[in-house]
Amino acid sequence: xxxxxxxxxxxxxxxxxxxxxxxxxxxxxxxxxxxxxxxxxxxxxxxxxxxxxxxxxxxxxxxxxxxxxxxxxxxxxxxxxxxxxxxxxxxxxxxxxxxxxxxxxxxxxxxxxxxxxxxxxxxxxxxxxxxxxxxxxxxxxxxxxxxxxxxxxxxxxxxxxxxxxxxxxxxxxxxxxxxxxxxxxxxxxxxxxx
Numbered sequence: 221x222x223x224x225x226x227x228x229x230x231x232x233x234x235x236x237x238x239x240x241x242x243x244x245x246x247x248x249x250x251x252x253x254x255x256x257x258x259x260x261x262x263x264x265x266x267x268x269x270x271x272x273x274x275x276x277x278x279x280x281x282x283x284x285x286x287x288x289x290x291x292x293x294x295x296x297x298x299x300x301x302x303x304x305x306x307x308x309x310x311x312x313x314x315x316x317x318x319x320x321x322x323x324x325x326x327x328x329x330x331x332x333x334x335x336x337x338x339x340x341x342x343x344x345x346x347x348x349x350x351x352x353x354x355x356x357x358x359x360x361x362x363x364x365x366x367x368x369x370x371x372x373x374x375x376x377x378x379x380x381x382x383x384x385x386x387x388x389x390x391x392x393x394x395x396x397x398x399x400x401x402x403x404x405x406x407x408x409x410x411x412x413x414x
């Protein structure tokens with residue numbers, strides 16, 4: 221049964237080929253990659269879905285700033301092995317990691333993706349709220365989710381990466397607390413409606 225765990229160093233060699241299979245080499249030209257260029261993903265919010273020794277999916281969150289003073293997370297990429305897509309693995313990974321982001325005290329999550337798919341997790345159009353990316357992006361695909369009610373109040377502006385500042389978007393849990401939360405991420409069966 222698939223299980224969500226923290227990304228480990230040995231997963232790195234498997235993640236890039238998975239991203240190639242899902243998005244191709246052109247992904248590096250996308251604006252979201254430019255935002256992440258000099259930023260490090262938050263280790264406490266970098267997860268994979270595994271089944272035995274097989275890596276099935278990956279997700280990472282990155283520290284960003286919206287405007288000059290609104291810390292947030294940039295979600296992505298999330299990737300599921302192409303032959304396993306549509307089986308609920310991505311849905312489970314999204315739900316569980318958003319729950320962890322909330323528990324860690326993060327207030328806003330931004331991503332670039334399909335509004336119909338990500339709408340089920342509470343993401344809404346960010347462009348209409350005045351969010352901007354430092355490069356081309358389809359306005360209807362720039363999305364944001366409040367993890368805390370009212371977090372979007374008076375937030376707008378350009379999105380930028382936050383190099384070497386992992387504490388800005390929310391609090392970073394101590395290792396023991398993170399381990400306890402990860403232990404609570406039990407193996408999951410895909411949702412019946414997937």
